[in-house]
Amino acid sequence: MITGTRKKPMMMILSLSKDTIQVQKEQDVVLLRNRIREVAVKIKMGLVNQTKLITAASELLRNMLRYGGGGKCLIEVVTRGRDNGVRLTFSDQGPGIPDIAAAMQDGFSTGKSLGLGLPGAKRLSNEFDLKSKPGEGTVVMILKWANG
């Protein structure tokens, strides 16, 4: 008899392609969204997942422009076993997020927005990671699998 749960073998996430885009003004958002769509179409991501990924990216981009004063976005095509996905890393050198737990709550906003950007982006993506140090900046990573 086997007791306990058997752990799934950890598979390495490999990056296939990298592309960095600078985001400084609102016009760059459209450019970046189109680029993300291109990448997503290339790995045959479904329309719903594409829309989810682009919406999540759009939320994080707006945060970056509004609070971080612009930054850069790294677009990667990643693979794990037979799964393909898109990984986006947004980094800025802004003021950082002092209270990450609060920022991840629905309806919390220091601006006058709905406060759904960060928690919404997390719900829309498969993997989400936020690192921030006050005074140094913020790095947000999201990953969406093509059929995840």
Added chain:
Amino acid sequence: MLLFETFIKGREEVILRQTDEIAEISTPVIRVWDGILALPIIGTLDSSRTQIVMENLLQEIVETGSSIAILDISGVPAVDSLVAQHLIKTVSATRLMGAECIISGIRPEIAQTVVHLGIDLSNIITKASLASALSYAFRVLRLEVRKSSAISKTNL
């Protein structure tokens, strides 16, 4: 070097002018019926565009005395929380003017995304297509569209 800078500057001016122009032309308010306005939105809704959309719509409501406005978002590629917030504001402003606002053109993938984001649009009347929004508007105004049973010969 100077030539290059002049070239870049020239291009930037062209782009800025085109941006203004797009903002101008892309928000027409259409009178689809007596008392019903439609506003198709194509492209991304940002703050400045929402301002133009709202101004045009409210002005047109006053001028035509319309009681129903349909905002069609089938041409909006993605609805994030900012766009949703702008939509909610436009709907509230229309209601203050005494008109009802319907949002139409919500595609399946947009609906799923909005739900995942956690945006509450439940107190707004939303329809999947412009046609269903229009038929809803007809119902509210107690108008009826039907096939005529017989073609009268006097008209032929």
